[in-house]
Amino acid sequence: xxxxxxxxxxxxxxxxxxxxxxxxxxxxxxxxxxxxxxxxxxxxxxxxxxxxxxxxxxxxxxxxxxxxxxxxxxxxxxxxxx
Amino acid sequence: xxxxxxxxxxxxxxxxxxxxxxxxxxxxxxxxxxxxxxxxxxxxxxxxxxxxxxxxxxxxxxxxxxxxxxxxxxxxxxxxxxxxxxxxxxxxxxxxxxxxxxxxxxxxxxxxxxxxxxxxxxxxxxxxxxxxxxxxxxxxxxxxxxxxxxxxxxxxxxxxxxxxxxxxxxxxxxxxxxxxxxxxxxxxxxxxxxxxxxxxxxxxxxxxxxxxxxxxxxxxxxxxxxxxxxxxxxxxxxxxxxxxxxxxxxxxxxxxxxxxxxxxxxxxxxxxxxxxxxxxxxxxxxxxxxxxxxxxxxxxxxxxxxxxxxxxxxxxxxxxxxxxxxxxxxxxxxxxxxxxxxxxxxxxxxxxxxxxxxxxxxxxxxxxxxxxx
Numbered sequence: 001x002x003x004x005x006x007x008x009x010x011x012x013x014x015x016x017x018x019x020x021x022x023x024x025x026x027x028x029x030x031x032x033x034x035x036x037x038x039x040x041x042x043x044x045x046x047x048x049x050x051x052x053x054x055x056x057x058x059x060x061x062x063x064x065x066x067x068x069x070x071x072x073x074x075x076x077x078x079x080x081x082x
Numbered sequence: 083x084x085x086x087x088x089x090x091x092x093x094x095x096x097x098x099x100x101x102x103x104x105x106x107x108x109x110x111x112x113x114x115x116x117x118x119x120x121x122x123x124x125x126x127x128x129x130x131x132x133x134x135x136x137x138x139x140x141x142x143x144x145x146x147x148x149x150x151x152x153x154x155x156x157x158x159x160x161x162x163x164x165x166x167x168x169x170x171x172x173x174x175x176x177x178x179x180x181x182x183x184x185x186x187x188x189x190x191x192x193x194x195x196x197x198x199x200x201x202x203x204x205x206x207x208x209x210x211x212x213x214x215x216x217x218x219x220x221x222x223x224x225x226x227x228x229x230x231x232x233x234x235x236x237x238x239x240x241x242x243x244x245x246x247x248x249x250x251x252x253x254x255x256x257x258x259x260x261x262x263x264x265x266x267x268x269x270x271x272x273x274x275x276x277x278x279x280x281x282x283x284x285x286x287x288x289x290x291x292x293x294x295x296x297x298x299x300x301x302x303x304x305x306x307x308x309x310x311x312x313x314x315x316x317x318x319x320x321x322x323x324x325x326x327x328x329x330x331x332x333x334x335x336x337x338x339x340x341x342x343x344x345x346x347x348x349x350x351x352x353x354x355x356x357x358x359x360x361x362x363x364x365x366x367x368x369x370x371x372x373x374x375x376x377x378x379x380x381x382x383x384x385x386x387x388x389x390x391x392x393x394x395x396x397x398x399x400x401x402x403x404x405x406x407x408x409x410x411x412x413x414x415x416x417x418x419x420x421x422x423x424x425x426x427x428x429x430x431x432x433x434x435x436x437x438x439x440x441x442x443x444x445x446x447x448x449x450x451x452x453x454x455x
Contacts, residue, residue, distance in 0.1 A: 001145045001173060001431060002118050002224040002276040003302075006085040018235055027083035034201060036231045037341040046085060048279060048332050051171075051221075052199025053228040055279045055341065056332045058085055063331040066089065066305050069312075070097055 004050035006058050007033075009043055024049060085331070089303030090126075098308035099131045102315055109135040110318050111267045112311065113260075113403050115253060116274035117144030117431025118302050124436040126304045132311065139267075139403030140436075142256050143274050145221045146173045146429035147401060148356040149249045152389045154179030157218050157247055160378060161192040167210060169203035170218040172196045177425045180389035184218075200232040200246075207236070207244040216378045219246040224276040226250050226367055227341035230348040233369065233376050245378040248368045251354050253277050254285045255365035260402055261293045268403065270314040272300040272307070275329035282337025286325045294323045301329040348373055357425060358391065358398025395424035400433050407437040414438055 007024040014020045017036060024033045024047060031052070035041055038054045046058035114120055120140040123129050129138050142148055158179055161168035168184070175184040175196065188194040193213075197203050200217050207215035219229045229246060236244045253274060260266055273286055278299045286297045296317035300310030310328040317324060327333055345367070354366025369377045378384065391398075394412050399405040407413050407426070417423040419435055426432035 001171070001221055001429070002116055002143070002274060004224065004276045004279070006083075008084070018231060018238065027086075034199075034228075034231060036344070037227055037338050039340065048276075050224055050276060051228040052201050053231060055224070055227065055276065056338055059331045063085060065330060066309050066328075067094065069309055070094070070101065073101055 002050070004048045004055060006046050006048050007031075009041055009045045009047050012041070012043060022047075022054075024054070086303065089301070089305040091305065095131070095304055095308055098305065098312055102136070102308070102312050103133050105312075105319055106133050106135060106315055107319060109137065110269045110315065111137045111139060112270050112272065112314055113139040113141045113268045114272040114300070114307075115141040115143040115257065116272075116277070117147065117429065117433070118276070119143075119272060119274065119300065119307060120433050121431050121436045122302050122304065122307060124440045128304060128307055128311075136311070136315065140400065140406075140433040141271075141403060142260070142356065142359065142401040143222070143253060143277075144401075144426070144429050144431045144433075145225070145249075145251060146177055147397065147425040147432045148251060148359065149174070149177065149220050149425065150355045150357045150388070151179045151391055152355070152387050153247070153249045154183070155181065155389060156384055156386060158182060158184055158187045160216050160247065160382065160384075161187045161194050162190075163214070165214050167193045167195060167206055167213050167215045168218065169195045169197045169206060169215060171220065173429050173431075174218055174220055176422070177428045178422060200228050201235070204232050204236055204241070204244065207241055208239070211243055213243060215244050217244075217246045219248045219250055222251055222253050222274075222277050223281045224274075224279070226345050226349065227280055227338070230341075230344045233348055233373055234344060236376055237373065245376050245381045246369070247378040248366075249354075250349070250367040251356065252351070252365045252367065254289065255362050256356065256359075257286075258289060259359070259362045259365075261289065261295065263402070266403070268295065269318055270296040270298070272310045272314065273297050275299055275301045275306070275333060278327075278329070278333045278337065280338050280341050282335050283325055283327060283333065284335055290323050290325050296323050297325045299325070299327045299329050299333050301331075355388065356401075358395070358401050392423045397424035397426040397432075397434070400426050407434040408441070410434070
Protein backbone atom coordinates (compact mmCIF):
# COMPACT_ATOMS: atom_id res chain seq x y z
CA UNK A 1 0.00 0.00 0.00
CA UNK A 2 2.73 2.46 0.94
CA UNK A 3 4.55 1.70 -2.30
CA UNK A 4 6.14 4.84 -3.71
CA UNK A 5 8.21 4.99 -6.88
CA UNK A 6 10.88 7.51 -7.93
CA UNK A 7 10.54 9.10 -11.36
CA UNK A 8 11.98 12.01 -13.33
CA UNK A 9 9.93 15.19 -13.63
CA UNK A 10 9.97 16.11 -17.32
CA UNK A 11 7.31 18.84 -17.54
CA UNK A 12 5.28 21.06 -15.20
CA UNK A 13 1.77 22.33 -15.80
CA UNK A 14 -0.20 25.04 -13.96
CA UNK A 15 0.70 27.17 -10.96
CA UNK A 16 -2.28 26.70 -8.62
CA UNK A 17 -0.69 25.28 -5.45
CA UNK A 18 -3.34 22.56 -5.12
CA UNK A 19 -3.55 21.37 -8.73
CA UNK A 20 -0.03 22.01 -10.07
CA UNK A 21 0.97 18.84 -11.86
CA UNK A 22 3.80 17.39 -13.88
CA UNK A 23 4.67 14.65 -16.31
CA UNK A 24 6.84 12.09 -14.54
CA UNK A 25 8.88 9.46 -16.39
CA UNK A 26 9.13 6.11 -14.59
CA UNK A 27 11.69 4.31 -16.75
CA UNK A 28 9.70 4.99 -19.92
CA UNK A 29 6.18 4.99 -18.48
CA UNK A 30 4.94 8.57 -18.24
CA UNK A 31 2.18 9.65 -15.87
CA UNK A 32 0.60 12.94 -14.86
CA UNK A 33 1.40 13.50 -11.17
CA UNK A 34 0.09 16.07 -8.68
CA UNK A 35 2.85 18.35 -7.32
CA UNK A 36 0.94 20.09 -4.49
CA UNK A 37 3.39 18.85 -1.84
CA UNK A 38 6.63 19.57 -3.70
CA UNK A 39 6.39 23.30 -4.50
CA UNK A 40 10.19 23.36 -4.87
CA UNK A 41 10.22 20.70 -7.64
CA UNK A 42 11.72 21.71 -10.98
CA UNK A 43 12.06 19.92 -14.31
CA UNK A 44 14.83 17.35 -14.15
CA UNK A 45 14.26 16.59 -10.45
CA UNK A 46 13.43 13.08 -9.30
CA UNK A 47 10.21 12.91 -7.30
CA UNK A 48 8.91 10.09 -5.11
CA UNK A 49 5.36 9.28 -6.16
CA UNK A 50 2.56 7.50 -4.30
CA UNK A 51 -1.05 7.17 -5.56
CA UNK A 52 -0.60 9.89 -8.16
CA UNK A 53 0.92 12.41 -5.75
CA UNK A 54 4.56 13.45 -5.34
CA UNK A 55 5.53 13.09 -1.66
CA UNK A 56 9.06 14.46 -1.89
CA UNK A 57 12.19 14.98 -3.95
CA UNK A 58 14.96 12.40 -4.14
CA UNK A 59 18.24 13.87 -2.89
CA UNK A 60 21.04 12.66 -5.15
CA UNK A 61 23.84 13.23 -2.66
CA UNK A 62 22.03 11.36 0.11
CA UNK A 63 21.27 8.51 -2.30
CA UNK A 64 24.99 7.74 -2.49
CA UNK A 65 25.15 7.20 1.27
CA UNK A 66 24.15 3.55 1.09
CA UNK A 67 27.46 2.92 -0.72
CA UNK A 68 29.56 5.40 1.28
CA UNK A 69 28.41 3.83 4.55
CA UNK A 70 30.28 0.60 3.76
CA UNK A 71 33.42 2.52 2.86
CA UNK A 72 33.16 4.42 6.14
CA UNK A 73 32.96 1.16 8.07
CA UNK A 74 36.05 -0.15 6.28
CA UNK A 75 38.06 3.03 6.72
CA UNK A 76 36.99 3.16 10.38
CA UNK A 77 38.40 -0.37 10.74
CA UNK A 78 41.58 0.53 8.90
CA UNK A 79 42.22 3.33 11.36
CA UNK A 80 41.44 1.03 14.26
CA UNK A 81 38.43 3.07 15.28
CA UNK A 82 35.96 0.22 15.35
CA UNK B 83 15.39 2.63 -13.32
CA UNK B 84 17.42 5.25 -11.49
CA UNK B 85 17.17 5.03 -7.68
CA UNK B 86 15.86 1.47 -7.97
CA UNK B 87 18.32 -0.75 -9.87
CA UNK B 88 21.47 0.41 -8.08
CA UNK B 89 19.89 -0.42 -4.73
CA UNK B 90 19.62 -4.07 -5.75
CA UNK B 91 23.32 -4.69 -6.44
CA UNK B 92 24.06 -8.25 -5.28
CA UNK B 93 27.74 -7.67 -4.52
CA UNK B 94 27.05 -4.71 -2.24
CA UNK B 95 24.31 -6.75 -0.55
CA UNK B 96 26.84 -9.51 0.18
CA UNK B 97 29.22 -6.96 1.69
CA UNK B 98 26.45 -5.74 3.98
CA UNK B 99 25.63 -9.30 5.02
CA UNK B 100 29.31 -9.96 5.84
CA UNK B 101 29.49 -6.75 7.88
CA UNK B 102 26.37 -7.68 9.86
CA UNK B 103 27.81 -11.15 10.50
CA UNK B 104 31.02 -9.55 11.73
CA UNK B 105 29.42 -7.25 14.31
CA UNK B 106 26.63 -9.44 15.69
CA UNK B 107 27.42 -11.22 18.96
CA UNK B 108 24.06 -12.55 20.17
CA UNK B 109 20.40 -13.04 19.21
CA UNK B 110 18.32 -10.03 18.28
CA UNK B 111 14.68 -9.72 17.25
CA UNK B 112 13.91 -6.92 14.82
CA UNK B 113 10.46 -5.91 13.58
CA UNK B 114 9.95 -4.26 10.23
CA UNK B 115 6.78 -2.21 10.55
CA UNK B 116 5.82 -1.91 6.92
CA UNK B 117 4.19 -4.59 4.81
CA UNK B 118 6.10 -3.30 1.78
CA UNK B 119 9.33 -4.10 3.60
CA UNK B 120 8.00 -7.52 4.64
CA UNK B 121 7.29 -8.23 1.01
CA UNK B 122 10.77 -7.07 -0.08
CA UNK B 123 12.46 -9.11 2.67
CA UNK B 124 10.69 -12.34 1.76
CA UNK B 125 10.83 -11.77 -2.01
CA UNK B 126 14.57 -11.08 -2.05
CA UNK B 127 15.29 -13.68 0.63
CA UNK B 128 16.91 -11.12 2.92
CA UNK B 129 15.79 -13.01 6.03
CA UNK B 130 17.72 -16.04 4.74
CA UNK B 131 20.84 -14.00 4.00
CA UNK B 132 21.04 -12.61 7.52
CA UNK B 133 22.86 -14.44 10.29
CA UNK B 134 20.78 -17.14 12.01
CA UNK B 135 20.69 -15.17 15.26
CA UNK B 136 18.81 -12.22 13.78
CA UNK B 137 15.06 -12.93 13.83
CA UNK B 138 12.67 -10.79 11.88
CA UNK B 139 9.12 -10.12 12.98
CA UNK B 140 6.65 -8.70 10.52
CA UNK B 141 4.68 -5.73 11.78
CA UNK B 142 1.18 -4.30 11.37
CA UNK B 143 2.07 -1.88 8.56
CA UNK B 144 -0.40 -3.06 5.97
CA UNK B 145 -3.45 -0.77 5.70
CA UNK B 146 -5.43 -3.38 3.79
CA UNK B 147 -4.79 -5.94 6.54
CA UNK B 148 -5.83 -3.75 9.45
CA UNK B 149 -9.05 -2.36 7.95
CA UNK B 150 -11.80 -3.86 10.08
CA UNK B 151 -14.38 -6.25 8.67
CA UNK B 152 -17.08 -3.82 9.88
CA UNK B 153 -15.75 -1.02 7.65
CA UNK B 154 -15.56 -3.42 4.69
CA UNK B 155 -19.21 -4.39 5.33
CA UNK B 156 -20.08 -0.68 5.24
CA UNK B 157 -18.13 -0.30 1.97
CA UNK B 158 -20.04 -3.22 0.43
CA UNK B 159 -23.34 -1.76 1.64
CA UNK B 160 -22.49 1.55 -0.05
CA UNK B 161 -21.25 -0.08 -3.25
CA UNK B 162 -24.55 -1.96 -3.60
CA UNK B 163 -26.62 1.23 -3.56
CA UNK B 164 -28.39 1.98 -6.82
CA UNK B 165 -26.96 5.46 -7.47
CA UNK B 166 -23.44 4.92 -6.10
CA UNK B 167 -20.17 4.55 -8.00
CA UNK B 168 -17.81 3.07 -5.43
CA UNK B 169 -14.09 3.66 -6.01
CA UNK B 170 -11.32 1.70 -4.31
CA UNK B 171 -7.64 0.88 -4.55
CA UNK B 172 -7.27 -2.56 -6.14
CA UNK B 173 -5.68 -4.10 -3.03
CA UNK B 174 -8.91 -3.78 -1.09
CA UNK B 175 -11.49 -5.43 -3.31
CA UNK B 176 -10.85 -9.05 -2.37
CA UNK B 177 -10.52 -8.58 1.39
CA UNK B 178 -13.36 -10.37 3.16
CA UNK B 179 -15.80 -8.49 5.37
CA UNK B 180 -18.14 -10.54 7.53
CA UNK B 181 -20.20 -11.82 4.62
CA UNK B 182 -18.34 -11.13 1.39
CA UNK B 183 -15.98 -8.80 -0.42
CA UNK B 184 -16.25 -5.83 -2.79
CA UNK B 185 -15.42 -7.88 -5.87
CA UNK B 186 -18.36 -10.20 -5.18
CA UNK B 187 -20.57 -7.12 -4.83
CA UNK B 188 -19.35 -6.03 -8.27
CA UNK B 189 -20.16 -9.47 -9.68
CA UNK B 190 -23.67 -9.01 -8.26
CA UNK B 191 -24.08 -5.71 -10.08
CA UNK B 192 -22.46 -3.02 -7.93
CA UNK B 193 -20.66 -0.22 -9.84
CA UNK B 194 -17.18 -0.71 -8.38
CA UNK B 195 -14.26 1.12 -9.99
CA UNK B 196 -10.64 0.35 -9.18
CA UNK B 197 -8.51 3.49 -9.20
CA UNK B 198 -4.77 4.18 -8.96
CA UNK B 199 -5.17 7.56 -7.28
CA UNK B 200 -7.95 9.20 -5.26
CA UNK B 201 -7.72 12.00 -7.84
CA UNK B 202 -9.08 9.49 -10.39
CA UNK B 203 -12.22 9.11 -8.27
CA UNK B 204 -12.64 12.90 -8.34
CA UNK B 205 -12.56 12.80 -12.15
CA UNK B 206 -15.25 10.10 -12.08
CA UNK B 207 -17.37 12.38 -9.84
CA UNK B 208 -16.96 15.29 -12.28
CA UNK B 209 -17.92 13.07 -15.22
CA UNK B 210 -20.99 11.65 -13.45
CA UNK B 211 -22.72 14.59 -11.75
CA UNK B 212 -25.99 12.66 -11.45
CA UNK B 213 -24.36 9.79 -9.50
CA UNK B 214 -22.93 9.64 -5.97
CA UNK B 215 -19.21 8.83 -6.06
CA UNK B 216 -17.63 7.36 -2.92
CA UNK B 217 -13.91 6.71 -2.47
CA UNK B 218 -12.75 4.05 0.01
CA UNK B 219 -9.97 5.96 1.78
CA UNK B 220 -7.67 3.38 3.27
CA UNK B 221 -4.00 3.89 4.04
CA UNK B 222 -1.48 5.28 6.50
CA UNK B 223 0.27 8.64 6.65
CA UNK B 224 1.77 7.88 3.20
CA UNK B 225 -1.67 7.93 1.58
CA UNK B 226 -3.44 10.51 3.77
CA UNK B 227 -1.95 13.53 1.91
CA UNK B 228 -3.30 12.19 -1.41
CA UNK B 229 -6.76 11.89 0.16
CA UNK B 230 -6.44 15.37 1.71
CA UNK B 231 -5.53 17.03 -1.58
CA UNK B 232 -8.41 15.22 -3.30
CA UNK B 233 -11.00 16.33 -0.76
CA UNK B 234 -9.62 19.86 -0.84
CA UNK B 235 -9.96 19.90 -4.63
CA UNK B 236 -13.54 18.56 -4.32
CA UNK B 237 -14.32 21.44 -1.98
CA UNK B 238 -12.69 24.00 -4.25
CA UNK B 239 -14.64 22.68 -7.24
CA UNK B 240 -17.88 22.73 -5.24
CA UNK B 241 -18.58 19.06 -6.00
CA UNK B 242 -21.80 17.87 -4.38
CA UNK B 243 -21.72 14.22 -5.37
CA UNK B 244 -18.37 13.21 -3.85
CA UNK B 245 -17.54 11.65 -0.50
CA UNK B 246 -14.99 9.35 1.15
CA UNK B 247 -15.33 6.43 3.53
CA UNK B 248 -12.27 6.89 5.74
CA UNK B 249 -10.36 3.99 7.27
CA UNK B 250 -7.11 6.01 7.41
CA UNK B 251 -4.78 4.91 10.20
CA UNK B 252 -1.67 6.27 11.94
CA UNK B 253 1.42 4.16 12.53
CA UNK B 254 3.17 5.49 15.69
CA UNK B 255 0.21 4.75 18.03
CA UNK B 256 0.23 1.14 16.78
CA UNK B 257 3.96 0.83 17.49
CA UNK B 258 3.38 2.13 20.98
CA UNK B 259 0.50 -0.35 21.44
CA UNK B 260 2.85 -3.21 20.51
CA UNK B 261 5.66 -1.93 22.73
CA UNK B 262 3.45 -1.33 25.75
CA UNK B 263 1.86 -4.80 25.53
CA UNK B 264 3.45 -7.25 27.92
CA UNK B 265 5.58 -10.09 26.57
CA UNK B 266 6.79 -8.50 23.38
CA UNK B 267 10.26 -9.64 22.37
CA UNK B 268 11.15 -6.82 20.00
CA UNK B 269 14.67 -5.42 20.36
CA UNK B 270 14.48 -2.86 17.56
CA UNK B 271 12.33 -1.47 14.75
CA UNK B 272 12.80 -0.66 11.11
CA UNK B 273 10.43 2.29 10.68
CA UNK B 274 8.56 2.68 7.40
CA UNK B 275 10.37 5.00 5.00
CA UNK B 276 7.38 6.32 3.12
CA UNK B 277 5.29 7.07 6.21
CA UNK B 278 8.32 9.04 7.42
CA UNK B 279 8.71 10.81 4.04
CA UNK B 280 5.44 12.53 4.95
CA UNK B 281 5.65 12.72 8.75
CA UNK B 282 9.39 12.87 9.42
CA UNK B 283 10.75 10.82 12.29
CA UNK B 284 10.66 13.14 15.30
CA UNK B 285 7.58 11.26 16.58
CA UNK B 286 9.73 8.15 17.13
CA UNK B 287 12.27 9.87 19.36
CA UNK B 288 10.13 9.80 22.54
CA UNK B 289 9.13 6.18 21.78
CA UNK B 290 12.75 5.07 21.36
CA UNK B 291 13.68 6.78 24.62
CA UNK B 292 10.67 5.57 26.64
CA UNK B 293 10.91 1.91 25.61
CA UNK B 294 14.70 1.82 25.09
CA UNK B 295 14.41 0.49 21.54
CA UNK B 296 16.47 1.65 18.57
CA UNK B 297 14.51 2.73 15.50
CA UNK B 298 16.00 3.04 12.02
CA UNK B 299 13.92 4.73 9.31
CA UNK B 300 14.50 2.43 6.35
CA UNK B 301 13.77 2.30 2.62
CA UNK B 302 12.41 -0.53 0.53
CA UNK B 303 15.12 -1.79 -1.78
CA UNK B 304 17.34 -4.69 -0.69
CA UNK B 305 20.37 -2.47 0.02
CA UNK B 306 18.19 -0.07 2.03
CA UNK B 307 16.92 -2.90 4.18
CA UNK B 308 20.38 -4.40 4.66
CA UNK B 309 21.89 -1.05 5.61
CA UNK B 310 18.97 -0.51 8.01
CA UNK B 311 19.68 -3.96 9.51
CA UNK B 312 23.34 -3.09 9.90
CA UNK B 313 22.55 0.24 11.57
CA UNK B 314 20.11 -1.32 14.01
CA UNK B 315 22.40 -4.26 14.80
CA UNK B 316 25.26 -1.84 15.46
CA UNK B 317 23.03 0.15 17.83
CA UNK B 318 21.88 -3.00 19.65
CA UNK B 319 25.44 -4.26 20.02
CA UNK B 320 26.55 -1.02 21.67
CA UNK B 321 23.39 -0.73 23.80
CA UNK B 322 22.04 2.37 22.06
CA UNK B 323 18.37 3.27 21.56
CA UNK B 324 18.48 6.09 19.03
CA UNK B 325 16.41 7.06 16.02
CA UNK B 326 18.53 6.92 12.86
CA UNK B 327 17.62 7.65 9.27
CA UNK B 328 18.84 5.18 6.63
CA UNK B 329 16.44 6.58 3.99
CA UNK B 330 17.88 10.09 3.92
CA UNK B 331 17.49 10.42 0.15
CA UNK B 332 13.79 11.16 0.75
CA UNK B 333 13.24 11.41 4.52
CA UNK B 334 14.04 14.36 6.78
CA UNK B 335 13.43 14.67 10.52
CA UNK B 336 10.61 17.17 9.92
CA UNK B 337 8.99 15.39 6.96
CA UNK B 338 6.91 17.08 4.27
CA UNK B 339 5.49 20.24 5.86
CA UNK B 340 2.99 21.20 3.12
CA UNK B 341 1.54 17.67 3.28
CA UNK B 342 1.28 17.77 7.08
CA UNK B 343 -0.34 21.20 6.89
CA UNK B 344 -3.06 20.04 4.52
CA UNK B 345 -3.65 16.88 6.58
CA UNK B 346 -4.13 19.08 9.67
CA UNK B 347 -6.57 21.28 7.77
CA UNK B 348 -8.68 18.38 6.50
CA UNK B 349 -8.56 15.61 9.12
CA UNK B 350 -9.01 15.10 12.82
CA UNK B 351 -7.55 12.26 14.89
CA UNK B 352 -9.88 9.57 16.25
CA UNK B 353 -9.65 6.09 17.77
CA UNK B 354 -9.45 3.34 15.13
CA UNK B 355 -10.35 -0.32 15.34
CA UNK B 356 -7.44 -2.34 13.86
CA UNK B 357 -8.48 -5.68 12.44
CA UNK B 358 -7.21 -8.53 14.58
CA UNK B 359 -5.73 -6.13 17.13
CA UNK B 360 -8.62 -4.04 18.46
CA UNK B 361 -9.14 -0.37 19.14
CA UNK B 362 -6.04 1.85 19.38
CA UNK B 363 -6.51 5.37 20.70
CA UNK B 364 -5.59 8.31 18.45
CA UNK B 365 -4.69 5.99 15.59
CA UNK B 366 -7.21 7.03 12.91
CA UNK B 367 -8.02 10.02 10.71
CA UNK B 368 -11.48 11.20 9.65
CA UNK B 369 -12.59 14.41 7.97
CA UNK B 370 -13.03 17.28 10.39
CA UNK B 371 -16.22 19.33 10.70
CA UNK B 372 -15.31 21.76 7.89
CA UNK B 373 -15.24 18.84 5.45
CA UNK B 374 -18.09 16.78 6.91
CA UNK B 375 -20.13 17.16 3.73
CA UNK B 376 -17.54 14.90 2.05
CA UNK B 377 -17.76 12.22 4.76
CA UNK B 378 -19.71 9.23 3.40
CA UNK B 379 -20.77 8.22 6.90
CA UNK B 380 -22.32 11.64 7.41
CA UNK B 381 -23.77 11.90 3.90
CA UNK B 382 -25.45 8.49 3.92
CA UNK B 383 -26.28 8.43 7.65
CA UNK B 384 -24.19 5.31 8.23
CA UNK B 385 -23.37 3.91 11.62
CA UNK B 386 -20.26 1.79 12.01
CA UNK B 387 -20.80 -1.64 13.41
CA UNK B 388 -18.40 -4.16 14.84
CA UNK B 389 -18.55 -7.67 13.47
CA UNK B 390 -17.02 -10.88 14.67
CA UNK B 391 -13.94 -12.06 12.78
CA UNK B 392 -13.22 -15.60 11.66
CA UNK B 393 -11.91 -17.29 14.80
CA UNK B 394 -9.69 -19.66 12.78
CA UNK B 395 -7.63 -16.70 11.51
CA UNK B 396 -4.62 -15.64 13.59
CA UNK B 397 -3.87 -12.51 11.55
CA UNK B 398 -4.05 -10.32 14.68
CA UNK B 399 -1.16 -12.27 16.21
CA UNK B 400 0.73 -12.16 12.89
CA UNK B 401 0.25 -8.38 12.68
CA UNK B 402 1.67 -7.93 16.18
CA UNK B 403 4.67 -10.14 15.45
CA UNK B 404 3.52 -12.79 17.91
CA UNK B 405 3.11 -15.55 15.33
CA UNK B 406 4.63 -16.26 11.92
CA UNK B 407 2.32 -17.18 9.04
CA UNK B 408 3.55 -20.81 8.73
CA UNK B 409 2.68 -21.35 12.41
CA UNK B 410 -1.02 -21.11 11.50
CA UNK B 411 -2.77 -24.46 10.99
CA UNK B 412 -4.89 -22.91 8.22
CA UNK B 413 -1.88 -21.50 6.30
CA UNK B 414 -1.76 -22.71 2.71
CA UNK B 415 -4.48 -25.32 3.25
CA UNK B 416 -7.80 -23.83 4.30
CA UNK B 417 -6.49 -20.28 3.86
CA UNK B 418 -4.98 -19.29 0.49
CA UNK B 419 -4.92 -16.04 -1.52
CA UNK B 420 -7.78 -17.47 -3.61
CA UNK B 421 -9.89 -18.30 -0.53
CA UNK B 422 -8.49 -16.12 2.27
CA UNK B 423 -9.73 -16.28 5.85
CA UNK B 424 -8.08 -12.99 6.75
CA UNK B 425 -6.68 -9.89 5.15
CA UNK B 426 -3.01 -10.80 5.69
CA UNK B 427 -3.48 -13.55 3.08
CA UNK B 428 -5.08 -11.19 0.53
CA UNK B 429 -2.98 -8.08 0.43
CA UNK B 430 0.22 -8.25 -1.61
CA UNK B 431 1.86 -6.78 1.48
CA UNK B 432 0.27 -9.10 4.00
CA UNK B 433 2.81 -11.34 5.71
CA UNK B 434 0.75 -14.48 5.01
CA UNK B 435 0.48 -13.67 1.29
CA UNK B 436 4.23 -12.95 1.08
CA UNK B 437 5.06 -16.31 2.69
CA UNK B 438 2.50 -18.12 0.54
CA UNK B 439 3.88 -16.61 -2.65
CA UNK B 440 7.59 -16.98 -1.99
CA UNK B 441 7.70 -19.76 0.64
CA UNK B 442 4.77 -22.05 -0.12
CA UNK B 443 6.16 -24.72 2.15
CA UNK B 444 6.59 -22.32 5.05
CA UNK B 445 10.36 -22.37 5.29
CA UNK B 446 10.87 -19.46 7.63
CA UNK B 447 14.43 -19.53 8.92
CA UNK B 448 13.43 -18.08 12.26
CA UNK B 449 11.42 -21.21 13.03
CA UNK B 450 14.73 -22.93 13.49
CA UNK B 451 15.66 -22.85 17.13
CA UNK B 452 17.56 -19.67 17.85
CA UNK B 453 21.21 -20.25 18.49
CA UNK B 454 23.25 -18.04 20.70
CA UNK B 455 26.36 -17.20 18.75
